[in-house]
Amino acid sequence: MWSNTRSGWGLISIALHWLSALVVVGLFALGWWMTDLGYFDAWYNRAPWWHRSIGMLLLFATLLRIVWRLAQPTPQAHGSRLERLAAHFGHIALYVLMLAVLFSGYLISTAKGRGISVFDWFEVPALISGLPDQASVAGAIHWYSALALIVLAVGHTLAALKHHFLDRHDTLVRMLNPARARRR
Amino acid sequence: MFKRAAIVTALSAASLAVAGHALADDYVIDTEGQHAFVQFKINHLGFSYILGQFEDFEGSFHYDPDDLEASSVEMEVQVGSLHTNHAERDRHFLSDDFLSADEYPTATFVSTGFEPKGEDEGVLSGELTLKGETREIEMPVTLMGEGDDPWGNYRAGFEGSTTLTLADYGIDMSDFPEVMHELELYVTFEGVRQ
Known part of the structure; x- marks a missing residue:
């Protein structure tokens, strides 16, 4: 139910996967929209506040997710040897890009030593600040890695659909149904 | 028993209403958006000035245009956040030669009165x-403006300076x-009404 097996994903992995998917797409859209807001727009301050708060929560969830992924069995990959290899590196790239986007976002806001307030519940301290041009460099990394993440996520989606409709693999089904993890 | 509980409830509701009214004139200094500065200016050997500021502080004030005498301000400044664009000079200022920031890490201001002029x-x-x-100390202050901001809050902003x-x-x-025996302290901030 909760844990992964070689045949399917457990509920924790499934929940983290779809939650991340939803939040990544949401934050990308929010970030795209909010960076074009004018100074006098009512959302000028509020939208970044949401973006930062949700982003920090996703950073924690992603670190947890990576730990869980490494600690748990990974379901057997489907397809040809080349496909499995591409999938493996694609998945690593997705994790790396997510960390890059999240961490560079953190470095933008903390560039001058101030922490990030998460929904005014608590503050994530600024651990790294004062690097040369930190906010600008981190900002560029944030934008390009976010763009790359979305492109790769589209590829990830297309690959999942190919497995499901063309190859008739259970790749997509087992990311939806934790019962698949029970079958041997 | 029930009667007493009802009275207590009514009283606390009434006191909440009073507190709520008082809160309407209470402002928190906008250090989140950093529309607040605590700066100083001191002569350097008669040649020029050193300008610096404290970057980490917080504060609040009470401001009611209809009852100006009741105005009050409280601020707490982290002395170690002094910044003059020169790390070694900052360290010297914070040392026992001047501010002894290790021993006295905070500076505070608590108002005792306000006289409208x-x-x-x-x-x-x-x-x-x-x-x-x-x-x-006494500090002449000016109300620079107050009103609704574009993001759904009400703000009031001031500036003032004094010589220490x-x-x-x-x-x-x-x-x-x-x-160099005196310096000019300049403070300007916006507060967000709570």
Whole structure:
């Protein structure tokens, strides 16, 4: 139910996967929209506040997710040897890009030593600040890695659909149904 | 028993309503959006000035245009956040030669009175504690503006400045020229009404 097996994903992995998917797409859209807001727009301050708060929560969830992924069995990959290899590196790239986007976002806001307030519940301290041009460099990394993440996520989606409709693999089904993890 | 509970409830509701009214004139200094600055300007050997600021502080104030005498301000400044664009000079200022920031990490200002003078102006008096010494100071202040901001809050902003004699705060400047014995303190901030 909760844990992964070689045949399917457990509920924790499934929940983290779809939650991340939803939040990544949401934050990308929010970030795209909010960076074009004018100074006098009512959302000028509020939208970044949401973006930062949700982003920090996703950073924690992603670190947890990576730990869980490494600690748990990974379901057997489907397809040809080349496909499995591409999938493996694609998945690593997705994790790396997510960390890059999240961490560079953190470095933008903390560039001058101030922490990030998460929904005014608590503050994530600024651990790294004062690097040369930190906010600008981190900002560029944030934008390009976010763009790359979305492109790769589209590829990830297309690959999942190919497995499901063309190859008739259970790749997509087992990311939806934790019962698949029970079958041997 | 029930009667008493009802009275207590009614009383606390009434006191909440009173507190709620008072809160309407209470502002928190906008250090989140950093529309607030605590700066100083001190002569350098008669040649020029050193300008610096404290980057980490917080504060609140009470401001009611219909009851200006009741105005009050409280601020707490982290002395170690002093910044003059020169790390080694900052360290020197914070050392025992001047501010002893390790021993006295915070400076505070608590107002004791406000005297309105003309339109949007007045003199704020209060107790400034710096390096463990508390002195009564007066600071002429100006209301720069108040009103709704574009993001759904109500703001009021002020500026003021005063001259401090450093010896009053146990800072020995006797080795330095006379012009360096005083400094000008400049404060400007916006508050967000709570």
